[in-house]
Each structure stands twice: as structure tokens, then as C-alpha cells.
Amino acid sequence: EDKVVQSPLSLVVHEGDTVTLNCSYEVTNFRSLLWYKQEKKAPTFLFMLTSSGIEKKSGRLSSILDKKELFSILNITATQTGDSAIYLCAVEAGGTSYGKLTFGQGTILTVHP
Amino acid sequence: DVKVTQSSRYLVKRTGEKVFLECVQDMDHENMFWYRQDPGLGLRLIYFSYDVKMKEKGDIPEGYSVSREKKERFSLILESASTNQTSMYLCASSPTGTYTQYFGPGTRLTVL
Numbered sequence: 001e002d003k004v005v006q007s008p009l010s011l012v013v014h015e016g017d018t019v020t021l022n023c024s025y026e027v028t029n030f031r032s033l034l035w036y037k038q039e040k041k042a043p044t045f046l047f048m049l050t051s052s053g054i055e056k057k058s059g060r061l062s063s064i065l066d067k068k069e070l071f072s073i074l075n076i077t078a079t080q081t082g083d084s085a086i087y088l089c090a091v092e093a094g095g096t097s098y099g100k101l102t103f104g105q106g107t108i109l110t111v112h113p
Numbered sequence: 114d115v116k117v118t119q120s121s122r123y124l125v126k127r128t129g130e131k132v133f134l135e136c137v138q139d140m141d142h143e144n145m146f147w148y149r150q151d152p153g154l155g156l157r158l159i160y161f162s163y164d165v166k167m168k169e170k171g172d173i174p175e176g177y178s179v180s181r182e183k184k185e186r187f188s189l190i191l192e193s194a195s196t197n198q199t200s201m202y203l204c205a206s207s208p209t210g211t212y213t214q215y216f217g218p219g220t221r222l223t224v225l
Contacts, residue, residue, distance in 0.1 A: 009153070034213065042203060042216035043115070043156075088156065098147075100171070101214065103156035 002027040004091050006104035014112050017079050021107045023089030024071040031074050033102065035063055036088040043088055046074075079111045116140070117217035119204055125223045132191040134220050136204030143209040145187035147171075149181060149200040150219075156203065162187055163209070194224045 003026045018099055025033065032050045036043035047056045049072060060079075065072045066108035076083055081094050086108050090101040120135035136145065144163050148156040148171075158171030160179040168179050176198060180188045187206075191198055201221050205214040 004155075006155075042218050045213050048213060087122075100158065100161060102158075102172075103148075105153055105155040106220075 002093050002102040004089055004102050004104040006087075006089050006107050008107060009105060010110070012106040012110045012112065013079055015080055016111050017111075018077045019079060019109065021059065021074040021087050021089075021109070022071060023073070023075075023104055025091045025102075026070065026090075027093035027102065029093050030067065030070075031092045033065055034090045034092070035072075035074050036090065038086040038106070039084075040087055042088075046087075058070065076109075079109075081111050081113055084109060084111045117206055117215050118195075119202075119217040119220050121220050122218060123221050123223075125225065126191075127193050127225055128195060130194050130224075132194050134189040134191075134202055134204075134222070136187045136189070136206075136217055137185050138206040138215070138217075139185065139205075140189075140206065140208070141184065142174060142206035142215075143184070144207045144214075146205040146207075146214065147189045148186065148203045148205065149173070150203055151200050159189065160188065177197065194222075196224050198222065199224045209217070 007022045032047045035046040047063045052067040060077045063074045086106040088106045089104040117138045141142045146161040149160045150156050162168045172205040178190045206216040207214045
């Protein structure tokens with residue numbers, strides 16, 4: 001059974017701090033790992049990672065994948081209150097082309113002013 | 114912009130009622146998905162569909178069924194709602210060959 005585990009489950013920081021969110025996985029036939037940010041409504045897509053060691057960046061957010069150790073991290077530098085959200089990690093695995101994802105539990109990030 | 118809409122943001126039903134949750138996407142995506150989201154458990158896949166009239170069970174299909182009569186519309190049906198189906202339900206869609214899913218705003222269902 002495919003499994004995705006995120007840590008920590010929740011995190012409280014102050015504006016300006018740097019945070020690192022973790023995602024480890026055990027899946028058959030890994031294809032890609034995705035990060036989503038969920039605020040009050042639906043998750044929105046952040047990154048898709050398929051190759052080991054290549055960092056994806058978008059502003060203050062960055063992510064990297066380690067396919068040997070089966071994990072990914074999401075870094076947020078100089079956090080702002082608007083970064084408060086649930087961050088979801090998902091893994092696509094198997095031979096299907098249907099885009100079926102297995103999600104982790106999510107990390108609830110709270111950024112205080 | 115991809116748009117995925119869900120018929121209700123909040124829904125309150127009684128135990129034993131039949132419940133329909135509707136999802137519509139406007140980007141001609143082949144794949145559509147229904148998830149439920151519960152604290153500490155993340156998103157869990159209930160059912161997905163890769164074409165009209167095609168459906169496959171996800172990880173937790175018990176107590177649910179789905180219908181996809183048109184490409185843009187994917188319905189989740191609770192034949193006889195139970196209190197343990199109180200949850201946030203999220204619909205998503207994606208085109209074939211990509212794994213980026215686009216989510217609707219969610220329906221928070223409470224079963225009393």
C-alpha cells in the first residue's frame with residue numbers, strides 16, 4: 001500500500017522565520033511528488049518534482065526531492081502571515097496515467113506577526 | 114484559468130438521507146476525483162473517473178458511489194448518509210498525462 005507521511009503535523013513560527021516541511025514516502029513505481037498549499041478553500045498547486053537533487057523555486061518557497069532516501073522537503077524563508085496554511089504533499093505512483101495521487105496528512109503552518 | 118465548482122459549500126443532512134454532491138469542471142479534463150479530508154488523515158481518495166461512464170474505486174469507497182454521465186460533471190452519492198461521513202469533500206480534475214490536479218472549493222458535509 002502506498003504511504004506518504006508528513007512532518008511535523010503542525011508548526012507555529014513568527015514572521016521572518018525559516019521553516020522546513022518534510023515529506024517521506026513509500027510507494028511502488030514512483031513517478032512524481034507534488035506540493036500543494038491549502039488555505040481556507042481548495043488546495044492550490046505549488047511544485048511538482050520528478051528528478052532527484054533538482055531544486056524547484058518560486059519566490060520564498062523552494063523544494064527538493066531525494067529519490068534515494070525517499071523524501072522531499074519544502075522550505076519557506078522569511079515567512080509571512082500569508083504563508084499560514086495547510087501544506088500537502090502528494091505522490092503519484094504506479095503504471096496508470098490517470099493522475100491518481102496519494103496524499104500525506106498535511107502540515108498546518110501558523111505564522112504569527 | 115481552470116475552474117472546478119462544487120454545488121454546495123455547506124450541507125447538513127440527517128442519518129439515512131441520500132446525498133448528492135456535484136462537481137463541474139470547465140477545462141475538458143478527462144480525469145476527475147473525489148476526496149474526503151479529515152483532520153490528521155489528509156486527503157483520501159474515494160473514487161475517480163478517467164472518462165465518461167468510467168469509474169474506479171479509490172482508497173475508501175465504502176458507503177459511496179459515483180456517476181459520470183457527462184465529461185464535465187462528476188457526482189458523489191451517499192446512498193444512506195451516516196454520521197461517520199461528516200467531512201470536507203473535495204473534487205478535483207486533471208487532464209490525462211499530468212498529475213497536477215485542480216481542486217474545487219470543497220463541500221463541508223455534516224450528517225446529524
